[in-house]
Amino acid sequence: MSPDPSGAHPSAAEPADLAARAAEKQVVVIGGGMGGLVAARECAKVGMRVTVLEATDVLGGALRRVELDGVALDAGAESYATRGGHVRALVDELGLADRVVPPRAGGAWLAGLPGGGAAPLPVGGILGIPGNPFQDDVRRIIGWSGAWRAYLDRVRPPLTIGHELSLGRLVASRMGAKVRDRLVAPVTTGVYSASPDDVDIDVAAPGLNAALTRVGSLSGAVLALKGDGGTRGAKAPGAAVEGLRGGMTVLVDALAEDLAQLGATVRTGVRVHSVAREADGWRIEAAMPPEAEVPIAESAPEVEEPREELLRADAVIVATSETVARALLLTAVPALARAEAAASPEIEIVTLLLDAPALRAVPRGTGVLTVPGSHTAKALTHSTAKWEWVQEAAGDREVVRVSFGAQGEPAVTAALDDDAAIDLARREAAALLGVPLAPEQVLAGHRGRFVQSQPASIIGSGERRRAAREAVQAVPGLAVVGAWVAGTGLAQVVPDATEAADGLRRALLWD
Numbered sequence: 001m002s003p004d005p006s007g008a009h010p011s012a013a014e015p016a017d018l019a020a021r022a023a024e025k026q027v028v029v030i031g032g033g034m035g036g037l038v039a040a041r042e043c044a045k046v047g048m049r050v051t052v053l054e055a056t057d058v059l060g061g062a063l064r065r066v067e068l069d070g071v072a073l074d075a076g077a078e079s080y081a082t083r084g085g086h087v088r089a090l091v092d093e094l095g096l097a098d099r100v101v102p103p104r105a106g107g108a109w110l111a112g113l114p115g116g117g118a119a120p121l122p123v124g125g126i127l128g129i130p131g132n133p134f135q136d137d138v139r140r141i142i143g144w145s146g147a148w149r150a151y152l153d154r155v156r157p158p159l160t161i162g163h164e165l166s167l168g169r170l171v172a173s174r175m176g177a178k179v180r181d182r183l184v185a186p187v188t189t190g191v192y193s194a195s196p197d198d199v200d201i202d203v204a205a206p207g208l209n210a211a212l213t214r215v216g217s218l219s220g221a222v223l224a225l226k227g228d229g230g231t232r233g234a235k236a237p238g239a240a241v242e243g244l245r246g247g248m249t250v251l252v253d254a255l256a257e258d259l260a261q262l263g264a265t266v267r268t269g270v271r272v273h274s275v276a277r278e279a280d281g282w283r284i285e286a287a288m289p290p291e292a293e294v295p296i297a298e299s300a301p302e303v304e305e306p307r308e309e310l311l312r313a314d315a316v317i318v319a320t321s322e323t324v325a326r327a328l329l330l331t332a333v334p335a336l337a338r339a340e341a342a343a344s345p346e347i348e349i350v351t352l353l354l355d356a357p358a359l360r361a362v363p364r365g366t367g368v369l370t371v372p373g374s375h376t377a378k379a380l381t382h383s384t385a386k387w388e389w390v391q392e393a394a395g396d397r398e399v400v401r402v403s404f405g406a407q408g409e410p411a412v413t414a415a416l417d418d419d420a421a422i423d424l425a426r427r428e429a430a431a432l433l434g435v436p437l438a439p440e441q442v443l444a445g446h447r448g449r450f451v452q453s454q455p456a457s458i459i460g461s462g463e464r465r466r467a468a469r470e471a472v473q474a475v476p477g478l479a480v481v482g483a484w485v486a487g488t489g490l491a492q493v494v495p496d497a498t499e500a501a502d503g504l505r506r507a508l509l510w511d
Contacts (some may be wrong), residue, residue, distance in 0.1 A: 101389055109364040321484065
């Protein structure tokens with residue numbers, strides 16, 4: 001009897017002992033981010049005994065919650081891309097459909113133009129590439145000289161059309177440096193934390209190279225792909241997203257609750273030291289948090305060291321960052337050491353709760369991108385302008401999120417203490433939004449640090465991820481999930497984790 005391709009619970013028509021076999025299988029998931037939680041749920045759904053080990057005190061990874069003066073907010077990812085429908089399907093399965101909210105209408109702005117100016121980001125383009133360089137909002141940013149240079153794209157011979165991988169090099173050669181630096185670079189830096197020269201055009205903008213070959217110009221290819229001859233119905237970068245009322249961590253809470261109902265065990269504060277392959281499965285050595293002690297009155301509580309514990313499993317799913325995963329699997333997967341590692345920059349997001357009535361007029365849309373090199377911040381989100389639920393929660397206060405750091409460019413806040421980082425974010429927010437913000441207007445602030453895995457759109461990223469995955473898949477009973485093998489963003493992490501867990505559980509039950 002072949003397995004049920006849906007991956008659901010075994011049906012009555014399948015072998016009677018299949019459910020019992022599933023119940024005998026022990027799976028340990030190392031890492032309680034979204035990839036780990038989704039993979040754990042897929043294994044628990046068929047009755048396997050699942051244990052999730054998370055090193056920190058909270059689950060969620062890049063999905064984090066912070067409370068500023070009584071207002072609960074997203075400190076990490078604040079939304080998910082709707083492409084593919086995978087995240088929305090998970091949201092619906094977990095009963096959160098009534099919490100789904102779209103961002104408010106209102107385009108992004110661009111700051112850091114020559115002379116310190118700012119302007120609305122043009123609509124109708126793809127990754128900042130304009131379909132019409134003489135469009136008013138485009139010409140306002142690149143000037144007449146930039147518009148005429150971009151127009152040469154229409155009369156230049158095709159040459160190597162369809163063969164350029166680098167988005168930045170293609171744009172510069174076809175439409176000039178001003179289009180690349182003032183329109184495309186702010187988008188790729190804000191969205192991918194990467195220079196346009198490092199972005200693979202076929203991944204970031206599928207079909208653009210083919211359309212370029214077909215119509216003979218880059219601007220014409222943009223219009224062809226937009227399918228509407230220009231700006232009608234066009235969306236600004238990042239518009240195809242959804243959020244959750246109450247913040248993205250409600251998805252983490254729902255997954256944790258579902259895992260509990262499925263009988264899985266979730267343990268936080270557990271640091272895994274080693275993972276080793278044995279003849280009959282896997283051995284995992286970890287440091288467990290000490291048991292809580294009841295303090296004796298008027299005496300200091302006894303401080304216990306973490307206790308070492310040995311776990312055994314039939315299969316292991318590693319759902320950590322790339323650096324941690326490679327260290328854990330150095331012995332079990334020696335081929336992984338030969339697979340090239342990707343750079344993983346540290347990104348910092350500073351969230352500010354402000355007493356700033358002037359921002360209620362939404363002076364510069366729902367967010368601001370910056371021309372690289374013009375500001376220390378790479379982007380800003382005006383959260384109370386972008387999300388209705390945030391405005392309701394904040395009342396008469398305003399919330400902004402200021403982002404620092406990019407690929408090859410460490411966050412300038414990394415060397416600062418929290419107070420200095422918050423003050424720098426205040427000054428950057430004032431500059432980007434064009435509204436003075438005094439120190440006393442900052443009611444509360446939070447600095448979050450994230451290790452960002454390399455986006456799937458970076459040139460060579462696909463090959464690196466495939467090499468790492470192939471090395472892991474060659475070892476029975478092992479899988480890796482997370483942004484470093486799937487690409488950044490829930491729209492990639494969720495389906496990848498589902499597929500990896502499905503392959504692992506099938507191997508355990510039917511091979």
